[in-house]
Amino acid sequence: MIDKNIFLRIINNLSDSIIENKELLNELDRPIGDSDHGSNMVRGFTEVKKKLENVKESDFSTILKTIAMALISTVGGASGPLYGTSFLKASGAVVGKEELDEKDIIAVYEAVIDGIKYRGKSDKGQKTMLDAIIPAYEAFKACVENGGDLKKASDEAQKAAAEGVEYTKTIIAIKGRASFLGERSIGHADPGATSSYIILKSIASVLNE
Amino acid sequence: MVGIVVVSHSRKLAQEIIEFSMEMAQMDIRVINAGGTSDERFGTDATIIMNAIQKADDGSGVVVLVDLGSSIMSANMAIEFLDEDLQKRVFIADAPIVEGAISAISQASIGSSLEEVKKSAERAKEYSKK
Ligand SMILES: Nc1ncnc2c1ncn2[C@@H]1O[C@H](COP(=O)(O)OP(=O)(O)O)[C@@H](O)[C@H]1O
Ligand SMILES: [Mg+2]
Numbered sequence: 001m002i003d004k005n006i007f008l009r010i011i012n013n014l015s016d017s018i019i020e021n022k023e024l025l026n027e028l029d030r031p032i033g034d035s036d037h038g039s040n041m042v043r044g045f046t047e048v049k050k051k052l053e054n055v056k057e058s059d060f061s062t063i064l065k066t067i068a069m070a071l072i073s074t075v076g077g078a079s080g081p082l083y084g085t086s087f088l089k090a091s092g093a094v095v096g097k098e099e100l101d102e103k104d105i106i107a108v109y110e111a112v113i114d115g116i117k118y119r120g121k122s123d124k125g126q127k128t129m130l131d132a133i134i135p136a137y138e139a140f141k142a143c144v145e146n147g148g149d150l151k152k153a154s155d156e157a158q159k160a161a162a163e164g165v166e167y168t169k170t171i172i173a174i175k176g177r178a179s180f181l182g183e184r185s186i187g188h189a190d191p192g193a194t195s196s197y198i199i200l201k202s203i204a205s206v207l208n209e
Numbered sequence: 210m211v212g213i214v215v216v217s218h219s220r221k222l223a224q225e226i227i228e229f230s231m232e233m234a235q236m237d238i239r240v241i242n243a244g245g246t247s248d249e250r251f252g253t254d255a256t257i258i259m260n261a262i263q264k265a266d267d268g269s270g271v272v273v274l275v276d277l278g279s280s281i282m283s284a285n286m287a288i289e290f291l292d293e294d295l296q297k298r299v300f301i302a303d304a305p306i307v308e309g310a311i312s313a314i315s316q317a318s319i320g321s322s323l324e325e326v327k328k329s330a331e332r333a334k335e336y337s338k339k
Contacts, residue, residue, distance in 0.1 A: 040252070069256075072286065076252020081282035084255070119282050177278055 002100040002150065002207075008056055010206045011067065015045040015052075017202040018195060025198075028191040032178035036077055037191035044075040044083070060100070064091035078176055079192055082116055082129065089115035102144040102153060109137040126174035127185060129192035132164040136200050154204040161197040168193045211317040211326045212239040212265025214273045215310055216258055216280045220245030226274075230310040234318035241265045243273075253279045258287035262299055270298030270323035272330055274309045298323055302330035309333045 002010070018025075018041045025038030047070040055066045068087035071080055089111035097104060116130055117123060124134045139160035143153040168190035173179045178190070217223040223244030231240065243261035246252040258273070265271045273288075275281050281301070288299050300323070302309050309330040316329035 034251075036251075072283075073247070073254050073256045076246040076250055076254065076279070078279040078282060080252070081255060081279060081286050085286065119286070 002105075004060075004098075006206065007060060007063070007100070008052070010203050011052060011063070012049065013206050014199045014202040015049045017198050018042060018045045021195075021198050025191050025195055028189055028194055032173060032181055032185045032188045033191060034077075034177060037079060037195065040075045040077040040079055041083075041195055044071040044080065047071075047074040060094040060097055061091045064088075064094065078120075079129075079195070082119055082192070085115040085119040086112040102148075102150055105150065105153075106137075106141055106144065109133075109140060113137060120175060122175040125171065127168045127171050127178060127190045127193075128173075128175050129190070129196040131168050131171075131190065132161040132193040132196040132200070135160040135164040135167075136196075151204075151207050154200075154207045158197065158201040158204040161193075161200045165189050165193045165197050210236075210238050210267065210320055211269045211323050212241065212262075212267065212271040213310070213313050213317055213326075214241050214243050214258065214261045214265050214271055215306070216253060216261075216273060216275045216284050217244040217306060218251045218253060218276060218278075218280060220249065222276075226307055226310050227314075229307075230314040233311055233315040235315070236318045236320075238314065238318050239265045239267065240314060253283040255283040255286040255290065258284050259290045262287060262291060263295070266295060266298070270300075272313050272317070272323070272326050273299065273301045274304065274306050274313060274330065275301055276306045300327045302327055304330045304333045308336050 022038035022042045026035050029035050029037035048067050051066050051070045055063050064087050068084045072084035090108045093107045093111035122128050124130045136157040140153045140157040143156040173185040178185045215223040215227055223242045227240050227242055241261040241264050243258040246254050262271050273284050275284050284301050288296055312333040313326050313330035317326045
């Protein structure tokens with residue numbers, strides 16, 4: 001079960017992981033973008049940490065909505081409305097919950113994926129964050145269906161996300177700025193898929209502490 | 210009169226597009242710059258766009274011109290944040306930002322309807338450069 005305490009640790013931990021990986025994410029955004037994915041995300045998650053202080057007594061849904069609004073108004077790049085929509089949809093998926101179990105997390109994954117597809121008019125195989133998140137969701141769900149707990153499932157999820165990032169190196173970008181490069185986008189990992197992997201990895205690491 | 214909102218990744222670029230397009234305006238209309246971020250970087254911010262739409266509307270509706278990527282996503286998000294009544298009279302023009310702004314602004318400035326202004330902006334897509 002994810003209680004309030006663990007939940008807040010997850011949010012703080014994933015924000016810190018993004019902040020620590022600023023240069024890596026900017027570097028990945030250099031060859032196929034405009035070198036700002038790290039800076040965008042760090043601005044967003046620095047604001048998230050600030051706003052979190054005011055709402056940490058609130059329920060999951062309110063906290064997730066606050067995170068969404070912080071991202072929407074500070075990130076600036078495409079990742080802003082995309083991650084913003086993700087957290088907004090996640091907020092809707094946990095209304096009234098005081099603890100989150102495996103099933104709730106599956107519902108959150110589904111809300112997040114629907115949100116990104118809707119906002120980005122995108123799907124998997126287009127070299128975006130969805131190529132990390134969708135495999136992670138599938139691995140998480142399969143693990144739970146086979147009797148795995150949150151720890152195990154979140155670990156399987158982050159491994160699948162890592163493989164998803166590797167996969168983005170082999171495909172052409174169809175969505176986002178990188179799509180302007182066509183064939184030249186092959187050979188590079190997608191920055192957004194990488195930031196999603198970093199987030200999923202930090203969630204798994206808190207759950208496995 | 211129909212209001213216009215211009216959303217570019219750059220506030221300065223949006224400003225120049227507005228000033229350039231206003232040369233064609235027959236009358237003063239509400240054209241609001243919703244480009245850039247609150248800290249003056251390249252990028253977009255759904256809350257800035259939402260406020261701009263509210264300012265641009267006098268009850269006749271608003272046509273939004275966007276450039277690429279996050280401009281489109283942030284503009285869509287901004288529209289979802291508006292109250293339902295206003296939502297119904299806001300459209301993102303499926304048009305190139307410069308040509309679309311020129312068409313939309315000149316059309317809006319002669320008092321045309323929301324539908325006409327949107328159509329006029331989208332006709333700019335067919336403007337040939339051959
Ligand atoms: N339409 C889309 N659907 C899903 N993800 C997208 C889409 N467009 C861009 N992205 C993601 O956003 C990332 C780029 O984010 P960022 O650099 O912050 O924004 P920008 O491209 O505006 O500079 C990409 O690596 C990709 O994963
Ligand atoms: Mg970028």
